[in-house]
Amino acid sequence: MDVFALTRTLVDIESITGNEKAVGDWLFDYLEPLAAEYGGTLERIEVEPNRFNLLAIWGDPVVTMSTHLDTVPPFFASREDEEFIWGRGACDVKGIIACMIHAAKALLAEGRRGFALLFVVGEERNSAGAYFMANKPRGSRYLINGEPTSCKLALGSKGALRYELVASGRMAHSAYPELGESAIEKLLDALERVRRIDWPVHPVLGPSTLNIGTIAGGRAPNVVPDEARAELLIRLVDDPAPVRAAVLAACEGLVEAKEQLCIPAILMDARPGFETDVMKYTTDIPAFGGAWGKPLLLGPGTIHVAHTSQERVPKAELLKATGLYAQLVRQLLEEGKSEA
Numbered sequence: 001m002d003v004f005a006l007t008r009t010l011v012d013i014e015s016i017t018g019n020e021k022a023v024g025d026w027l028f029d030y031l032e033p034l035a036a037e038y039g040g041t042l043e044r045i046e047v048e049p050n051r052f053n054l055l056a057i058w059g060d061p062v063v064t065m066s067t068h069l070d071t072v073p074p075f076f077a078s079r080e081d082e083e084f085i086w087g088r089g090a091c092d093v094k095g096i097i098a099c100m101i102h103a104a105k106a107l108l109a110e111g112r113r114g115f116a117l118l119f120v121v122g123e124e125r126n127s128a129g130a131y132f133m134a135n136k137p138r139g140s141r142y143l144i145n146g147e148p149t150s151c152k153l154a155l156g157s158k159g160a161l162r163y164e165l166v167a168s169g170r171m172a173h174s175a176y177p178e179l180g181e182s183a184i185e186k187l188l189d190a191l192e193r194v195r196r197i198d199w200p201v202h203p204v205l206g207p208s209t210l211n212i213g214t215i216a217g218g219r220a221p222n223v224v225p226d227e228a229r230a231e232l233l234i235r236l237v238d239d240p241a242p243v244r245a246a247v248l249a250a251c252e253g254l255v256e257a258k259e260q261l262c263i264p265a266i267l268m269d270a271r272p273g274f275e276t277d278v279m280k281y282t283t284d285i286p287a288f289g290g291a292w293g294k295p296l297l298l299g300p301g302t303i304h305v306a307h308t309s310q311e312r313v314p315k316a317e318l319l320k321a322t323g324l325y326a327q328l329v330r331q332l333l334e335e336g337k338s339e340a
Helices: 003-011 021-037 090-109 128-133 183-195 240-251 315-339
Strands: 041-048 051-058 063-068 084-086 115-120 142-145 153-157 159-168 209-217 227-236 256-263 276-279 294-297 312-314
Touching (some): 003 084, 003 315, 021 041, 021 090, 063 090, 115 128, 142 315, 153 294, 183 209, 183 240
Parallel strands (some): 063 115, 153 276
Antiparallel strands (some): 051 115, 084 312, 159 256, 209 227
16 A cells, blocks of 8 residues: 555544544554564553554664644545645644655665654644653654654744633623623733733744634623633743743733643754754644653644645655655664664
8 A cells, every 4th residue: 555545544534533543443453464574563552441552663662753643623535636635634644644654664674673653642632642652661762753844854843822711700781781790891801911912932933922712701692791711822932931921910800811731842953954944833742751752843744734624735745754754764773873
């Protein structure tokens, strides 16, 4: 099965977060002969009932190629034309899985050992699989994480700080607003303050950015609202402490700011022979916590079409990424020998 056919097969197995079992089972059956033929091991590593990570190892792993099994909703099946493969997960992240597997096949055919494939659950929601593996290291010194980077090696990726803002008020008849206290007005005032925050700028990662993702509240048009809430996501580029302080100061006296998630920004190194760029999104890399080695980030496709109804991956980039993964593993294996 070539990389195009493998990508389409994986896309056509629905694996929205929480429902990764079917694609995990299919990949286990697909990788089992490859593990056996070249003296490797293959494991299902249970994260929670009916959800497991997959780990294939050949030799003592110096390098691990890793990405996630899950996709965002809604599912839609694959199709292809001369230039692209389309479908949910085409670039995020089924095409990447296919490229990593084909890179592994090429490396094994050359007689190389000392690397692993690790496919984890839950990246699109809470990185559950990566956090689980952070406590189960196998000695790997380099982690090649797969996300859509247009086949460029990432110099860094932004972090994420998520808040829920909760406003409380007092209900009243809307004809007599002076008898109530509007939670929505409090929330709007707090959001305006948050929007005026002077966000940090990093020399490599660029500016922090704010997204007000959801707003909800109120009872009816003729009722002064007693409750309202909003969800914020801030893309971190540096130390989260000043950002936290600024958000809390903006919300003081108006709403309660409940922190839901904090993932730090990550800086990474360039490598000879690879184009580079900066990624504005967050990955599983912080969740691994360094337990699987020094991180690198690389993959085919662009994040601009991931999570959209137009998700697709260029066929040319699938071929290119397969070669780049193999090239990167070779470099890192050689470095690992010299450092040993």
